[in-house]
Amino acid sequence: MAKRTTGVVRCFDGSKGYGYIDAKDGEDVFVHYSALTGIELPLLLKGDQVGFFLKQTVQGPQATDVYRLN
Numbered sequence: 001m002a003k004r005t006t007g008v009v010r011c012f013d014g015s016k017g018y019g020y021i022d023a024k025d026g027e028d029v030f031v032h033y034s035a036l037t038g039i040e041l042p043l044l045l046k047g048d049q050v051g052f053f054l055k056q057t058v059q060g061p062q063a064t065d066v067y068r069l070n
Contacts, residue, residue, distance in 0.1 A: 002053035002054060002055040002064060003053065003054050004051065004052075004053055004054075005023055005024060005025065005051070005052065005053075005054050006023070006024050006049065006050065006051050006052075006069065007021040007022050007023040007024055007029065007049075007050060007052070007063075008021065008022050008047060008048070008049055008050070009021055009022075009031075009044045009045065009046055009047060009048040009049075009050060010022045010028075010046065011046055012031070012043065012044040012045065012046070014033075014042075014043045017032060017033040017034075017042070018030065018031060018032045018033065019031055019044060021050060021052070021063055021066075023054065023061075027054070027061055028060075028061070029052075029054060029061045029062065029063050030059070030060060030061065030062045030063065031044070031052070031062070031063040031066055032062075035052070035062075035063055035064045035065065035066045036066050036067075037065050037066065037067055038067045038068075039066075039067065039068060044066075044068075048068055048070065049068070049069040049070045050063075050066050050067065050068055050069060051066070051067050051069055052064060052065060052066040052067070053065045
């Protein structure tokens with residue numbers, strides 16, 4: 001089951017379409033551009049504060065339903 005949390009974008013490569021979020025609990029979370037909602041351009045910038053659902057996958061924690069807080 002996914003839980004709602006927040007974090008800060010550590011890095012995001014727009015040309016590759018993915019990056020990583022530092023969750024507020026210290027977890028390193030993978031984010032794919034397809035998980036971005038309510039964002040005009042599917043792009044995140046380093047330092048953006050985001051809210052998201054944290055989903056545990058076989059590959060590790062992944063963000064879904066990501067939206068900007070700032």
